[in-house]
Amino acid sequence: MLITSEIVDLDTPTGVMRTYVHRPKQDGKVPAVLFYSEIFQQTGPIERAARFLASHGYAVLVPEVFHELNPIGTVLGYDDAGRDKGNADKFAKDVQSYDTDNRAMIEFLNAQPWYSGKLGAAGFCIGGHLAFRAALQPEVKATACFYATDLHTNLIPNQPGQHSMERVNEIKGELLMIWGKQDPHIPGDKRAELYNRFANIPGLNYTWHEVNGQHAFMRDEGERYDAQVAGIGYQLALHLLGNALK
Template identity: 40%
Template structure:
């Protein structure tokens, strides 16, 4: 399926500098079916950059905190080409314009600095605005999923607190186990899970590499136990890989293409089962828990 690319600048309330959040949109292109309706997916990454071309076309050019060309466009484009409208919010709009952050020591330091300067509430606002955009999109059917990697995996996890998000696939999500996201490095993600904010809601898929030094085994065990104790419908996939193993550029020798392909299929099975079809109201959440990837 062909895809088109565009963006919208959405005003925010929590940005003290008054900067809008730029949300990139990649959507299926069926010119003969202008009224076609598709489910929506919010894709979170750490930072986004663009390169302009004719007709306001763009390339999403980031991966993790580094704005390198290719990985995000390919990831989001693969989702969109399967019949989903993809919205990618620019995470660090409070600090940077849409220009790429260099893949170097200085760029790394900037990205990590911004991660703990931005308020958790501001991350949540960006997610809400992206979900609002999808729900109100003329070609969206209102059924929403979320996904992301690294910091984006954590943001996709938090997006599941929004009742409109029916599924979240979180790739090597950082800072959940340590509760160190955002300003003050004291987020409430697992606290909210324990108090039931995900119980009886959408499905969560967690994907980790067993050699991930950013989220070691005790951290992964804590996340898994917290989800299970709270009776959250979830899948927990641990594979033989390192952190950021799906990044196909500047991977530092960690990219595993075959494993990425297999797990991308697991994510799409989750999305196809939860948002691609409208099955009506679920009458048995416990029964649905048996049907996981």
């Protein structure tokens, strides 16, 4: 399926948020996926992942997750300087601002003639957490979270009652949680704690997968990339999104 890509600049309460839109180059309405990057914003691997999802029949929106803290168009490098800046931005941004970012994208979608009205979310690393955060929006029917960082901590600044896991009972759509067993950022004991919390929430609709992969095994750049495991991850995500949105 051929796709087209464009840039839209959306107004949010915390400033203009550049958003990259990748969608099928065809007539008719399609479902959409809010796709959240790592701390580095839309790098080459994130753009390729977004375009891959779009080629399966989705309009994929990639927001600049730290738009308040960087010039428009900022892409951080996969190096120490980029990592330090991205982590600083993660700690600096008010977690509630992600909710208003999500509303801005949903309102944009609602105004598009090509949007079917069916919405999902997905993301890698901090983006896995932000996809989980997006699942709090009632329009989001299915969410794929890949090695979501900081769900098991209180490191992301928030007010009491605003941390994402404190609001998990508000999620009505289906969740897909995928973790790497060799990921030091979410160690096994912390994954087990999260799993137990999920298992004790009545009515929470989720599946849970742990694979033999390191952190960032979906990123098709660098030595931690595992193409075979990434393929499994994409299959699981496309199965979830297809069932819920198509």
